[in-house]
Amino acid sequence: MIQLIKGFKDILPEEISLWQEIEAAAREMFENFGYREIRLPIVEKSELFARSIGDTTDIVEKEMYTFDDGRRGLVTLRPEATASVVRSYIQHKMAAEDPIRKFYTIGPMFRRERPQKGRYRQFYQIDAEVFGIASPLIDAQIILMLVSLFERLEVTDVSAHINCLGCPTCRPFFQKALYSLLEAKKDALCENCVRRSEKNPLRTLDCKVPSCREALAEAPSILDFLCSDCKTHFDTVKQLLDKQNIHYQVDRHLVRGLDYYTRTAFEILTTSLGAQNAVAGGGRYDGLVQALGGPSVPAIGFAIGFDRLAEILSQTRTAAAKRPKIYMAPLGETCRTLAFEWACALNLSGVPTEMDFEDRNLKHHMKRADKFHAAHALIFGDNELTQGHAVLRNMETREQKEIPIVNLVTHIINLIR
Ligand SMILES: [Zn+2]
Ligand SMILES: [Zn+2]
Incomplete structure (x- = not known):
């Protein structure tokens, strides 16, 4: 790997x-x-x-x-x-x-x-x-x-x-004063700071090595110059x-x-x-x-x-996971094709919608809807299609509502948004 x-x-x-x-x-x-x-x-x-x-x-x-x-x-x-x-x-x-x-x-x-x-x-x-x-x-x-x-x-x-x-x-006046101190404390400084004192003495004040910090605790400040x-x-x-x-x-x-x-x-x-x-x-x-x-x-x-x-x-804070508003729960091949069309339309309309791309039973759909923390599941099989409505289930309250199949996407948008 x-x-x-x-x-x-x-x-x-x-x-x-x-x-x-x-x-x-x-x-x-x-x-x-x-x-x-x-x-x-x-x-x-x-x-x-x-x-x-x-x-x-x-x-x-x-x-x-x-x-x-x-x-x-x-x-x-x-x-x-x-x-x-x-x-x-x-x-x-x-x-x-x-x-x-x-x-x-x-x-x-x-x-x-x-x-x-x-x-x-x-x-x-x-x-x-x-x-x-x-x-x-x-x-x-x-x-x-x-x-x-x-x-x-x-x-x-x-x-x-x-x-x-x-x-x-x-700054040169300050650098000169700092340089004299660095010369005097040379033995206490780390290797890096000895080298820095020549070329860029200011940077020694930034050194994290404890012996350098101690040696330079009383260093002059640029503010005095x-x-x-x-x-x-x-x-x-x-x-x-x-x-x-x-x-x-x-x-x-x-x-x-x-x-x-x-x-x-x-x-x-x-x-x-x-x-x-x-x-x-x-x-x-x-x-x-x-x-x-x-x-x-x-x-x-x-x-x-x-x-x-x-x-x-x-x-x-915990990173907020993005949750779908609708989880499509179609039962059977015809309904799955319909679910696919509705899911695309809802996603494009700004209603986050998830679906399973394989044929699944209701139990599986509900498990997935919970896993996604979806707000609602839209349940429909061939029976619902004949009767002209799908069932919208609130995944939290388990409350159910019938949604007409005709213009379903518009109904859902009005309901959810
Ligand atoms: Zn100045
Ligand atoms: Zn140092």
Whole structure:
């Protein structure tokens, strides 16, 4: 038997209604805020991710699905969505017509990390990205939209953590201070962090290794180094969130795992799955469009971990199975043909109807109708046909009603809908 690859998973029909519910809620929320869907390829040139995510990140160094596509060179299964959205924004010269664009995209991402519980090599994200707005108003609005989506899905155990990562003017001062600390604590750091301290010291603050966490507990915060523009920007975001009654915590050591973030960074954390974990994260990335060869356009966005959100929802609700309204219980060959016609007509009219495609007796039909949790069974044999009516049985109350054969589909639609 061929089984799926470790680290991948099937999303089965029993679970899918939660996924659909999340997706529908996200679509509705984003569309109301003026975001439009964009669908992008899952394969891109490897260079796109090396340039946008940064060659020194764990993702690009060892977690990408990259392969040689012959003359087309190295290609990669996307590890995240932002780089592709930016690539598309630049390629279609969207800024020339109107730099302000709001997108969302939902789909699979791929990381070749070691499979572990709750972490998949193909995982799903819900992304939203805004281009062309530098104002802190959009930072506050995007956080409000994200928090509201969780509220609407009744995920209450969430808290928003925010920080400001500075800009190219002020960040170097912070990096210098952090670097001195990393030099001093070198012996306590893990191998990865020693390497990161040279190329990308910020990322050491993200390290989960306990000895690193301890060594860096007293690390300086970027907040102590912000230039006045960054400080004003961050203060405004906080004031706007206060005004909207969005609860948040300032996390002085929050950094994002990716190189291109500037100023506002945020994470939505939850303890719903045990230890506190991020279920969404994002922030501003004002330099990325230009870094990838586009015009200088500010941008901000976030990604929601779809798998994790579905898992959270599955703890509190059971996926609602789709139930047929009518189960056809024909007795005999003539009636079965009729049942087939009526079932097709009812399905097309929006009345979910099931039938057995083999010839069965009444006992079998009733068993199947119960198994499907059908609301009603329509019972008819040759006798009923001669008398001009079929019997509609309410499967819950066992109450029965006669339905005329002539225009039966219309009668049922009027009765059921
Ligand atoms: Zn700054
Ligand atoms: Zn470390």
